[in-house]
Amino acid sequence: MTEAAVELAKKKRPVEAAPSATGAASVPFLLDFYPLERDDQTRLARFYAALRDGRLTTTRCRRDGGLLWPPRTVCPRCHDDALDWVDLPMRGQIYAFSAVLAGAPLGMEGEVPFVVGLVDLDGAPLRLFGRIEGTPWTGVRIGQAVRVEAYTIPDGRVFYRFRMDGR
Amino acid sequence: MSARRDVAVVGGATVKFGIRPATWPELAQEAGLALFRAVPALASADVDSLFVGAAEPERFAFQSHVAPLAAEQMGLTPHRILQRTELACASGQSAIRSAYAAIASGLSDVAVAVGVEKMNLPSMAEANTAMACVMDRPWDGVHGATAPPFFAMVAQRHMLEYGTTEDQLAAVSEKNHRFANANPTAQFHEKTFAREKLLSLPLVAPPLRLGDCSSMTDGAAAVVLTSGELARRYTDSPAWIRGSGQYSDFHNLANAGSLTDWVGLRRAGAEAFRSAGITPGDLDMAELHDCFTISEIVEYEALGLCPKGEGGRFVADGRSDLGGDLVVNPRGGLLGCGHPLGATGVAQAVEVFEQFAQKVDPRRQVPDPHWALVHNLSGSANVHSLMVYERGG
Numbered sequence: 197m198t199e200a201a202v203e204l205a206k207k208k209r210p211v212e213a214a215p216s217a218t219g220a221a222s223v224p225f226l227l228d229f230y231p232l233e234r235d236d237q238t239r240l241a242r243f244y245a246a247l248r249d250g251r252l253t254t255t256r257c258r259r260d261g262g263l264l265w266p267p268r269t270v271c272p273r274c275h276d277d278a279l280d281w282v283d284l285p286m287r288g289q290i291y292a293f294s295a296v297l298a299g300a301p302l303g304m305e306g307e308v309p310f311v312v313g314l315v316d317l318d319g320a321p322l323r324l325f326g327r328i329e330g331t332p333w334t335g336v337r338i339g340q341a342v343r344v345e346a347y348t349i350p351d352g353r354v355f356y357r358f359r360m361d362g363r
Numbered sequence: 364m365s366a367r368r369d370v371a372v373v374g375g376a377t378v379k380f381g382i383r384p385a386t387w388p389e390l391a392q393e394a395g396l397a398l399f400r401a402v403p404a405l406a407s408a409d410v411d412s413l414f415v416g417a418a419e420p421e422r423f424a425f426q427s428h429v430a431p432l433a434a435e436q437m438g439l440t441p442h443r444i445l446q447r448t449e450l451a452c453a454s455g456q457s458a459i460r461s462a463y464a465a466i467a468s469g470l471s472d473v474a475v476a477v478g479v480e481k482m483n484l485p486s487m488a489e490a491n492t493a494m495a496c497v498m499d500r501p502w503d504g505v506h507g508a509t510a511p512p513f514f515a516m517v518a519q520r521h522m523l524e525y526g527t528t529e530d531q532l533a534a535v536s537e538k539n540h541r542f543a544n545a546n547p548t549a550q551f552h553e554k555t556f557a558r559e560k561l562l563s564l565p566l567v568a569p570p571l572r573l574g575d576c577s578s579m580t581d582g583a584a585a586v587v588l589t590s591g592e593l594a595r596r597y598t599d600s601p602a603w604i605r606g607s608g609q610y611s612d613f614h615n616l617a618n619a620g621s622l623t624d625w626v627g628l629r630r631a632g633a634e635a636f637r638s639a640g641i642t643p644g645d646l647d648m649a650e651l652h653d654c655f656t657i658s659e660i661v662e663y664e665a666l667g668l669c670p671k672g673e674g675g676r677f678v679a680d681g682r683s684d685l686g687g688d689l690v691v692n693p694r695g696g697l698l699g700c701g702h703p704l705g706a707t708g709v710a711q712a713v714e715v716f717e718q719f720a721q722k723v724d725p726r727r728q729v730p731d732p733h734w735a736l737v738h739n740l741s742g743s744a745n746v747h748s749l750m751v752y753e754r755g756g
C-alpha cells in the first residue's frame with residue numbers, strides 16, 4: 197500500500213450503528229435517516245458542531261446575501277462558493293402541521309403518534325420543517341410559538357427539532 | 364422543433380392493481396402478457412426501445428438495473444434505447460415522456476413504456492422508510508414524515524385560506540371510488556363509498572382520513588407508442604400526444620412557498636395547453652394525480668378548471684363528474700385504483716387510449732372524448748408532469 201492509501205484507510209472509520217431517535221431500535225446504515233456529520237464525511241460539519249453548542253445555523257451567500265436552507269456549499273443563484281455561516285433565530289411560529297398517526301418508518305414506529313409541521317422562524321425568511329414536541333397533536337394550533345432545540349441520538353449524532361414554547 | 368415527428372399511443376394494458384401475491388419480475392411479465400394481448404398486431408421484434416418506469420425497486424424489491432430485467436421478463440430485445448426512468452410518483456409518465464421524445468426525434472419508431480412497482484412488503488415499516496426517502500431525506504424525511512402529513516398540511520392551509528371542507532374532500536374520494544367500481548383493474552371495489560362512510564374512517568394524518576389517501580399498491584401497466592406513419596398498423600384509434608409540460612421549482616420543504624398555490628403546476632399546465640394549442644375548457648377528460656383528495660382540488664385550481672379557492676365547490680357540485688364540465692379520473696384515480704408509483708402514469712395513459720376507443724365500462728365512459736390531459740405530481744408536489752392527448756379518428 198502507498199502512504200496515501202494507508203492514510204485513506206485510517207480515515208475510513210466505520211460508521212457507527214444507527215439507532216433511532218428514541219434508541220428503541222437500531223437500523224442498518226442504508227435505512228438510517230440521520231445525516232453523516234463528521235468533518236471527514238461532509239462539508240457541513242460546522243452545522244452539527246454549532247447545533248451541539250445549542251445554535252441553529254445555516255449558510256448565507258456573500259454575493260447576494262441570501263439565506264440558504266438546507267445549508268450548502270454553493271449558492272444556487274450565484275453559482276459562487278463564497279458562503280458564510282450565520283446563526284438563525286431559535287424561535288418561530290407554526291405555519292402548518294399534521295401528525296403521523298400510522299405508517300411510521302422503520303425505527304420510528306415506537307414514536308407514533310408524533311407531530312410534524314412547518315415553522316416560520318421569527319425575523320428570518322425561512323420556513324423549516326420538523327418534529328414538534330411538547331403536546332399531543334390535538335393541542336397544536338397554527339400560529340403557536342415554538343423554539344428550536346437540539347437533541348442527541350444514541351450514537352452521539354445531533355439533530356434539531358421544535359418544542360412548544362414553555363413546555 | 365419543426366422537425367419533430369408525430370407520436371401516438373397505439374395500445375396498452377393494465378394488470379390488476381392491489382396487494383398482489385406476485386414479485387416485481389412477475390408483475391413485469393403480466394404487463395408484457397397484457398400488452399401483447401391488447402395489441403395483437405404488435406410483435407416483439409417491432410419494439411426497438413423500452414422505457415421502464417420504476418420508482419424504488421432498490422428499496423421495495425432489492426433490485427437495481429431493472430430495465431434489462433423488465434426487457435427479459437417481457438420478451439423484448441431493445442436495440443435503440445433501453446432505460447429506466449425514476450421520478451418517484453411520476454416515474455411511469457417519465458417513461459412515456461422519454462418514449463415520446465425518442466420517437467419524436469427519430470431515434471425510435473416503436474417503443475414500449477412499462478411501469479412496474481411492488482410496494483407491499485413483509486415489513487411495511489421498511490416500505491414507509493422508502494416513502495420517506497422520496498423527500499429530502501437527511502433534512503425532511505429524517506423527521507419521520509412520508510407523504511400523508513405533507514398533503515395534510517396542504518389540506519389544513521386550504522381549509523384555513525379558502526374554507527374547503529372535509530365533506531368536499533370526501534366528494535373527491537366518493538367520485539373516484541365510484542369510477543373504480545367500474546374498473547376491473549382497480550385495487551378497490553367498494554360497494555358503498557358514501558361520504559358519510561368516508562367521514563367516519565380513521566384519521567391517518569389529520570385532517571386526512573383513510574379515504575383521503577391513495578394506498579401502497581402492487582401493479583404494472585404498459586403502452587406502446589409509435590411514430591405517426593406506423594400508428595395505423597396497430598390501431599384505428601391512436602391517442603396522439605399533442606402537448607406536454609413539466610416544472611420543478613424546489614425539493615426541500617423549506618423552499619416550497621405557498622402550500623395551496625402550486626406555482627409549478629400552473630407553469631407546467633400553461634406550457635401543456637400552449638403546446639397543444641388548446642385551453643382548459645377544451646378538455647373532455649383529465650387523469651389528475653389524486654394521491655390525496657386535496658391534491659385533486661388544488662389541481663383543478665392550478666390548471667384553471669375553476670377559480671382559485673373554489674376547487675372544493677367544483678367537485679361537490681359535480682362539475683368534474685360525468686355530466687359536468689369535464690370528467691376527472693374516470694379510471695378511478697389513485698384513490699380508487701391504488702398507486703403503484705411506477706405504474707400509475709402508464710395506467711393513466713392506458714385509460715386515455717381506452718376512453719378514446721370508447722371501450723371502457725359504460726359507467727365510466729366519457730361521452731365522445733376528444734381532448735384528454737394526464738397529470739402526475741411527484742414527491743411533495745415539487746414536480747409536475749403533464750401530457751395532452753388528442754383522439755385520432
Ligand SMILES: [Zn+2]
Pocket residue numbers: 257258259260261262271272273274275276
Ligand atoms: Zn448567491
